[in-house]
Amino acid sequence: MPKITIDNLSFAYPDTSTEALKEIQLTIEPGEFVAITGATGAGKSTLLRCINGIIPHFQPGTLQGAVYLETSAGRSAVGRVSTPHLARYIGSVFDDPEGQIVSPIVEEEIAFALENTGVDPTQMDERIQHALDDCGIAHLRQHPTNRLSGGQKQRVAIAAALALAPSILILDEPTSELDPDGTEAVLHVLSELHRQRGITVIIVEQKINLLAPLCDRLVLMDQGRIVLEGPPRQVLRQADVFTQLGIELPVPARLMHALVKEGALPPLDSPGAPPVPLTVDEAYTLSQALLTGS
Amino acid sequence: MDVFPAGHPLLQAQQLKHTFRTGRCALQSVNVTIHAGEMVAIIGRNGAGKTTLTKHFNGLLKPTAGTVLVGGQDTRRVSVAQLARTVSYVFQNPDHQIFHGRLFDEVAFGPRNLGLSGKELDQRVASALDAVNLAAYVDRDPAELSRGQRKRATIASVLAMKTPVLILDEPTSGQDYQESRQIMAILQQLHQQGHTILLITHDMELVQEQAQRVLVLGDGQLLLDGSPDELFRQASLLQIAGLRRPPIIDLQHRLEELGLTASVPTAESLAAALASRIQQGPSVHVDPTPGRNAACP
Ligand SMILES: Nc1ncnc2c1ncn2[C@@H]1O[C@H](COP(=O)(O)OP(=O)(O)OP(=O)(O)O)[C@@H](O)[C@H]1O
Ligand SMILES: Nc1ncnc2c1ncn2[C@@H]1O[C@H](COP(=O)(O)OP(=O)(O)OP(=O)(O)O)[C@@H](O)[C@H]1O
Ligand SMILES: [Mg+2]
Ligand SMILES: [Mg+2]
Numbered sequence: 001m002p003k004i005t006i007d008n009l010s011f012a013y014p015d016t017s018t019e020a021l022k023e024i025q026l027t028i029e030p031g032e033f034v035a036i037t038g039a040t041g042a043g044k045s046t047l048l049r050c051i052n053g054i055i056p057h058f059q060p061g062t063l064q065g066a067v068y069l070e071t072s073a074g075r076s077a078v079g080r081v082s083t084p085h086l087a088r089y090i091g092s093v094f095d096d097p098e099g100q101i102v103s104p105i106v107e108e109e110i111a112f113a114l115e116n117t118g119v120d121p122t123q124m125d126e127r128i129q130h131a132l133d134d135c136g137i138a139h140l141r142q143h144p145t146n147r148l149s150g151g152q153k154q155r156v157a158i159a160a161a162l163a164l165a166p167s168i169l170i171l172d173e174p175t176s177e178l179d180p181d182g183t184e185a186v187l188h189v190l191s192e193l194h195r196q197r198g199i200t201v202i203i204v205e206q207k208i209n210l211l212a213p214l215c216d217r218l219v220l221m222d223q224g225r226i227v228l229e230g231p232p233r234q235v236l237r238q239a240d241v242f243t244q245l246g247i248e249l250p251v252p253a254r255l256m257h258a259l260v261k262e263g264a265l266p267p268l269d270s271p272g273a274p275p276v277p278l279t280v281d282e283a284y285t286l287s288q289a290l291l292t293g294s
Numbered sequence: 295m296d297v298f299p300a301g302h303p304l305l306q307a308q309q310l311k312h313t314f315r316t317g318r319c320a321l322q323s324v325n326v327t328i329h330a331g332e333m334v335a336i337i338g339r340n341g342a343g344k345t346t347l348t349k350h351f352n353g354l355l356k357p358t359a360g361t362v363l364v365g366g367q368d369t370r371r372v373s374v375a376q377l378a379r380t381v382s383y384v385f386q387n388p389d390h391q392i393f394h395g396r397l398f399d400e401v402a403f404g405p406r407n408l409g410l411s412g413k414e415l416d417q418r419v420a421s422a423l424d425a426v427n428l429a430a431y432v433d434r435d436p437a438e439l440s441r442g443q444r445k446r447a448t449i450a451s452v453l454a455m456k457t458p459v460l461i462l463d464e465p466t467s468g469q470d471y472q473e474s475r476q477i478m479a480i481l482q483q484l485h486q487q488g489h490t491i492l493l494i495t496h497d498m499e500l501v502q503e504q505a506q507r508v509l510v511l512g513d514g515q516l517l518l519d520g521s522p523d524e525l526f527r528q529a530s531l532l533q534i535a536g537l538r539r540p541p542i543i544d545l546q547h548r549l550e551e552l553g554l555t556a557s558v559p560t561a562e563s564l565a566a567a568l569a570s571r572i573q574q575g576p577s578v579h580v581d582p583t584p585g586r587n588a589a590c591p
Contacts, residue, residue, distance in 0.1 A: 013438065039470045040442025095441040095468070098387060147316055150386040150464070151340025151496075173441070176467045177386065179339045179496050181536030206470055209541055246472025251541040251561050258565030264572050280541055284548040287568055291552055 001030035001167050001198060002089055004051060005075075008065035010224075011046055011055060020046040022224040023065070030167075031198040033191070035211040035232075037247060038221035044204040045095050045172050047221070051202065052170050053078045053086045088117060091166035093174045095204075097157035098150075106132075106148075106156055107141045113160040131163035134189045136182055150177045158186055162193070168200040169193070175207060183207065187214060209250035212236065213278040220245060236276045237268045252276075252283035264290060298365060298458050300331035304490055305351050305381075305459065309360035312346055312514075320346040322514040323360065330458070333481070333491045335505035335522075337498075339536040342511040344494045345386055348461050351492070353377040364459075379408065382455040386463040386494070388444040392436045397428065397447060400436050404455045422454035425480050427473075442468040449477060453484075460484065462493045466500060478504050499540040502526065510535050 009024040020043045028034055036044050049055040050067050056079045067078040069089065078086065091113075094100045103109035110128045119127065132138045135155040140148065145156060154177045161169060169190070175183040191214045194201045205211050212218060212232040219229040220241065228241050236242075236253040243249075249257070253276050259265040266273050277283040298304050305328040312321040320343045328334055336344050349355040350362045353374040362369045365380055382404065385391040394400040401419045410418060423429045426446040431439060436447050445468055452460055460481070466474035478500065485491050495501060501508055502522045510518040510525065512535045518525060525531065526539050539547070546559040554571060556563035 016438075037470070040446070040468065040473060041440045045440060096387075096389065099389070144316065147314065147318075149341045149345060155340065173468055177340070177464060177496070179342075179536045180498060180538040182340055183496070184538070206468065246470060248471030251545055254561035255545065255565055258562045259568065261562075262565050262569035264565070264569040280544045280548060283545055284552075287549055287554070288552060290568060290572055 001200065002069040002071045003030050004028040004168070004200070004202075005068040005070060006047075006051070006065075007068065009047075009050060009067060010062075010064040011050060012062045013046075014060055014062075019224055021050070024226060026219070026226060026229070028200060028202065031194070031200055032217060033194045033201045033215045034203070034217045034219060035208065035215040036202070036204045036219040036221060037206060037208050037211075038227075039246060041223075042221040043224040044221055046224075048092070048170050048172050048202065048204060051078065051168075052090050052092045053081065053083055057083050057086075089166060090168045090170060091161040091164045092169075093157050093161045093171040095172040095176070097154040097174075097177075100157050100160075101145050101153060104144055104146070106137065106143050106145055109145055109156055110160050110163050113164050117164055127163050127165075131159040134162055134185075135159040136185055151179060151182065154178060155182065155186075162189065165193070165197070165199070168202070171201070171203045173204050173206065175205065183210065187211070190214075208248070209252075212250055212253075220247060232278060233276045236278075250278070252279055255283050256286065259290070298330040298490075300329075300488065302330040303327045303363075304330045304365060305492070306363040307347070307350065307357075307360070308363070310347075310350060310357050310362055311359035312343075312350070312355060313358045320514050321350075324511075324514070324516050326509060326516060326519065328490060328492060330490050331485070331488055332507060333485045333505060334493075334507045334509060335501045336492065336494045336509045336511065337496065337501060337535070337537065338511035338517070342535075343514045344511055345463055346514075347511065348383070348463060348492060348494060351459070351461060352381045352383045354383075375407075378404070378455075378457070380457055381459040381461060382452040382457040384445075384448050384452050384460075384462040384465055386467075388441070388448045391448045391451070392444060395435050395437075397423070397434050397436050397439075398432050400447060401450045401454050404451055408455065418454045418456075419450075422450040425453055426450045426477070442470075442473070445469070446473070446477070449480075453480065457489075459490045459492070462491070464494050464496065466495065466497060474500065498526075498538055499542070502540045502543065510537070 006024050006026040009021055010019050011021040012019045038044055056063055068075050101109055103112050110131055114124055132141055135158050137155045158174050187210055190201050193199045218232045218235045220227045222245050228235055239249055239257045256276055277286050307324050307326045310321055310324040313319045338344055353369045356370050392400055398419055401422055402415055405415055405418050423432055426449050449465055465477055481491050505522055508522055508525050517535055526543050542559050549564055554567045556567050
């Protein structure tokens with residue numbers, strides 16, 4: 001299970017004057033669940049492309065610094081590792097699921113991913129079924145991939161990545177076109193995979209209200225830089241940064257900040273301040289404790 | 295736009311059926327009328343038929359049974375180009391729509407087809423790009439924009455058209471909070487000016503805050519045609535249609551269990567209600583069972 005070290009990484013696309021990434025410094029431990037968010041154009045997809053090797057292997061540009069994968073066998077820069085080798089560790093869901101799908105039939109798309117990584121053929125059927133079930137598209141197994149709805153295509157791309165069960169799963173806004181039910185289901189599966197098999201998950205998402213209770217670390221990006229990162233309960237204390245970046249503070253955290261303003265809670269950085277609630281349930285419990293005076 | 299006075303039935307689906315060549319019946323007998331000046335949200339599960347329905351209103355799809363009328367005209371008898379003067383459309387996938395190598399030309403394409411040129415064209419394009427915060431990218435290749443930026447580029451294309459009807463398939467997907475609210479503000483402004491707006495979305499908060507009328511589709515059928523309030527009160531419908539209440543509504547319902555209310559639910563108003571209750575001293579009516587979940591199924 002490799003550790004990922006991003007060391008002073010900057011990247012500029014060809015013929016552009018501003019860098020898409022500026023001096024990114026980030027270490028992702030094996031088995032961490034990291035959620036990245038930020039405005040459009042902040043550099044989120046570019047960062048993921050540097051981690052999964054699309055940059056520099058397929059996308060040209062000016063790269064400074066490096067992304068390292070570190071295993072017990074040693075440490076090597078992503079740019080120096082061959083792409084088939086990278087594919088053994090890293091599975092990706094791109095921001096454009098449709099562009100990622102290459103097979104005419106849903107089932108073949110999942111099988112294609114598995115064949116490429118040398119999965120035992122006797123295991124194939126079960127792996128395919130499981131991945132389709134996890135993404136709620138078992139009924140689409142024999143469906144032509146070019147005749148699916150947008151959200152169905154996105155589910156196929158996620159299923160293909162899940163079936164691979166790689167050590168590192170990289171997902172670029174995988175739920176952008178999913179219905180609320182599907183979004184929750186997919187995030188739940190990711191969280192379970194991460195918990196049970198120790199898979200590293202790096203996900204870019206706008207829906208941080210759903211990610212905050214699941215992730216170990218929340219990263220806020222703006223104009224090519226990491227502005228704030230840390231455990232969600234810590235990051236969500238800094239309401240001002242959210243406001244400044246125009247990123248929505250999830251409702252439970254907003255309630256807490258509003259309670260501080262009302263004088264019903266001590267300032268969040270004072271000792272003994274309760275932890276920031278991440279879910280509606282936690283916000284309820286906090287409110288109840290305040291009312292009963294406990 | 296005076297051709298369609300407010301309240302005039304503008305988009306009509308009558309017994310609309312659509313069966314794809316694969317045999318998949320994506321719409322089964324949908325009846326709905328959208329009036330001039332309305333702002334309507336269409337929601338429902340992936341594969342419910344949302345895109346299939348709206349593509350009937352710009353003529354890209356024709357009914358396999360039933361009728362679709364746009365401005366009273368049967369879409370089977372009008373060309374797509376002609377319909378484009380009334381209805382402009384933002385595709386779910388921006389890459390299905392973008393085909394120019396320069397953002398200016400991409401946004402200018404529609405207005406040019408309407409016969410605009412010169413200064414007026416330049417102005418239309420500039421103000422549309424400005425509205426979606428892409429003015430700085432006017433000479434760039436849209437293919438080199440980020441995904442969310444590409445989606446906004448397609449929204450600019452539609453804004454530049456100023457057609458009576460705007461249909462937007464998931465206009466805020468991939469946008470952050472501020473960006474999606476900005477897009478909605480533009481649409482609200484157009485709505486105020488009398489444009490008819492139809493948008494597909496999976497964002498329940500946006501539905502709650504911005505829509506007057508919601509169409510819920512499920513398996514090719516219209517499950518609800520009503521207000522957001524009606525929708526979020528129907529737990530069983532929410533479940534069937536794969537929908538969720540927005541977190542703020544969920545929180546409001548939970549805090550009601552503690553006797554807290556706010557007429558307009560926001561985190562701030564609920565906090566204020568809570569704070570004033572605390573000042574009144576410890577409550578006697580509070581149910582101390584932790585994690586009770588009566589309000590959310
Ligand atoms: N070209 C096609 N041929 C056959 N079936 C299709 C085609 N396009 C869509 N479908 C099917 O028709 C149904 C409705 O699709 P549609 O794209 O309208 O769904 P949607 O509600 O827009 O979903 P999403 O939220 O995922 O975009 C789906 O089950 C889909 O698989
Ligand atoms: N192929 C490219 N060539 C030139 N510039 C690019 C290219 N791809 C992205 N950019 C630019 O680099 C910056 C970062 O883009 P990136 O796609 O990483 O943003 P993002 O945070 O993923 O945005 P989104 O939320 O819209 O997906 C943007 O300003 C974008 O315009
Ligand atoms: Mg992106
Ligand atoms: Mg659709």
